Amino acid sequence: MSDQEGKYNIKAAALMLGIQPGTLRAWERRYQMIAPVRNEAGHRLYTDEHIKILKWLIKKVNQGFTISQAISLMGHNPSQMDTDAINLKTLNPLASQIDSLYDALIHFEHHKINEVMNTMFSIFTMEKVIIDIFSQVFLKIEDSFKNGYIISAQRNFSSRHLSARINTVIHSLPNDIHLNKALCITSSKDGEAINLLLFSYFLRKQGIDVINIGTYHSEEDIKKVMEMIHPDILIISCEDSKDLYEALTLTNLLSLNYQDLAIGLCGHAISTMNSAEKEQFSTYILGQTKKDWEMWLLERLEY
Structure with missing residues (x-):
């Protein structure tokens, strides 16, 4: 044994x-x-x-x-x-296990990836693996790519593999037609909206139905989707600073037209905004940690 x-x-x-x-x-x-x-x-x-x-x-x-x-x-x-x-x-799964998974991902080692993930899930809860461990692996992948340590093929494979695993977990959670609904969109044209994916998992664990439509193409599209599903929450992810103005403009527009809608902002471009922008949009910023997310949600939804 x-x-x-x-x-x-x-x-x-x-x-x-x-x-x-x-x-x-x-x-x-x-x-x-x-x-x-x-x-x-x-x-x-x-x-x-x-x-x-x-x-x-x-x-x-x-x-x-x-x-x-x-x-x-x-x-x-x-x-x-x-x-x-x-x-x-x-x-030390939050250090050496992260390194093991990172190494397996960037070397395209499917068997080792599954082995390391299975070890993680056998020791820790699903939530801890996804929010605490996978998020750190994502960060390490992005940092390595930006610093030239890995190439785009390694980055894309690694991010997509982790994203697929998280999506599988999200879809495996039980559904309830009486749940609050969250609509998730991204302004990212390239790469994975990792922050949005992690927050989507967090919302599902809180008993909230999550509908992720990916990259949106126009304000009119968003309005039509809103009319179809009537969400309680709208999460906008922005990873690239070149898309920031568009994301913030959409936030202002929707906040005026849907006053009962809880709007949240996440993503790298949001976390790296200048101090003036952060102050202006502070009501919408989700934050970086699970505690930030819990506080944001608690202040906006009544259970």
Whole structure:
């Protein structure tokens, strides 16, 4: 039986770790640092890999760290980890796992890509992999391309492969005809609207139906779609600064014509606007983190 197979129920895991099962459940729910598989009866099953991670975290807590500090240390300060407690690659998915996936993508290694992704999903929740890990891989790909370390073929393959995986997850989530609706569009003519894709996943996890129509061609097209689906939310993505004026003009127009519509802006061009533009459009800017997204959504929708 491999380290990736579920072996221990929560009582056995808690006994091995010396903590209460309720504490373990609370950590998983709040911090999502692991995602144990469940058997046919719905009971958690922990792998040897999970136990190693949890032992390391508990050791740090016993040394005086809070659990949140220990998890942050695990993800962002690999130099401080105890190598005898856990293998560095296993412990640090937000660094070495990102590197492994990045390397597999830019070398077009389908088998390795699937292997690394499966490892990620076996340790962490789907949400953590997509929002925390995949987003960092996307950033690394873009930075490498801009700095000339990879060519456009590597960038395109990598971005499309990750986008396809996220879209598959989004479409696998259950639908409800009573959900709020979000219309997502992009002004990007080239490349993948990664920020929009990540936010689309976030919205679906919040129980919001997402309709992504991709690049829009005219204001008239948008108006017709609005009349067809009557969305509660409209998200406009702008990745390239040359498309920024068009995106902001559309935002102003729609905000005047649809006063009950929650409009959000995301994308590289939005995050790099000058201070005056950011102040003018601050109401619409989604932000960069999950906490930013949660606050933006909370202020605009009533559940």
